Amino acid sequence: MANTNRWSTRTLVTIALLCAISVLLSFVEFPLLPGVAWLSYDASIMPAAVCGFAFGPAAGVACGLISVVAHGILFADFTGAVMNALVVLGFVLPSALVYQKLHTFKGAIIGLLLGIVFGVIMAVLGNLVVTPAWLGVPLDAVVAMIIPILVPFNLLKGLLNAVLTLIVYKAISNLITPKKKQVSGR
Structure with a gap:
C-alpha cells in the first residue's frame, strides 16, 4: 500500500x-523596549507558525529552525541561534499542536496563547543557561x-508574533491549503 x-x-x-x-525577516530587527537595544524583535517566527498551522508542527x-540556523551562520551568532531555536520550539510547537487538534479560530487563539507562554519560558530558561555559559x-x-x-x-x-500569525494565516490559508482541506470562514 502506498504512503x-x-x-x-x-x-x-x-x-x-x-x-x-x-530568513529574510530575520534581517529586519528593531528594539521593542527602550534602553534594551541588545534585545531586538524580528518577525521570523511568524512564517514558521504559519507553516505549522498549514502543514503541521x-x-x-x-x-523556524532552518531560519535560525541560516541567520546564526550568516551572522556567526551561535548564542543567538541557540536562544532563537529555543523560542521557536516554545512558540511554534504548542501553537501548531493545538491548532492541529482544534482546527478553528478558537484553537488558533488557544495555541498561540500557549505558544506565547512556552516561548517566554524557553527564552528565560535559555537566558539562565546560555547567557552565563557562553557570554x-x-x-x-x-x-x-x-x-x-x-x-x-x-x-x-510573542504577542506580536501571534497577531502577525493570525493576520497572515487568515489571509493566505486558502492559497496554501489544498482545496479539499479548506474551511470556509477561516
Whole structure:
C-alpha cells in the first residue's frame, strides 16, 4: 500500500518559500523596549507558525529552525541561534499542536496563547543557561533581568508574533491549503 502521507511538490515548495521569508525577516530587527537595544524583535517566527498551522508542527518547527540556523551562520551568532531555536520550539510547537487538534479560530487563539507562554519560558530558561555559559554574564545579573526586561520583552515579542500569525494565516490559508482541506470562514 502506498504512503498517502507524502507531501506534494507544491507543499514542499510552499514550506521552502516560508523558510526563505523567515530568513529574510530575520534581517529586519528593531528594539521593542527602550534602553534594551541588545534585545531586538524580528518577525521570523511568524512564517514558521504559519507553516505549522498549514502543514503541521514538524513543518513549522523545521521552517523556524532552518531560519535560525541560516541567520546564526550568516551572522556567526551561535548564542543567538541557540536562544532563537529555543523560542521557536516554545512558540511554534504548542501553537501548531493545538491548532492541529482544534482546527478553528478558537484553537488558533488557544495555541498561540500557549505558544506565547512556552516561548517566554524557553527564552528565560535559555537566558539562565546560555547567557552565563557562553557570554560570561554572571547568573545573578541574568536573574535580575528576568522580571523587568526578559519577561516583558518576550511577552511583547510573542504577542506580536501571534497577531502577525493570525493576520497572515487568515489571509493566505486558502492559497496554501489544498482545496479539499479548506474551511470556509477561516
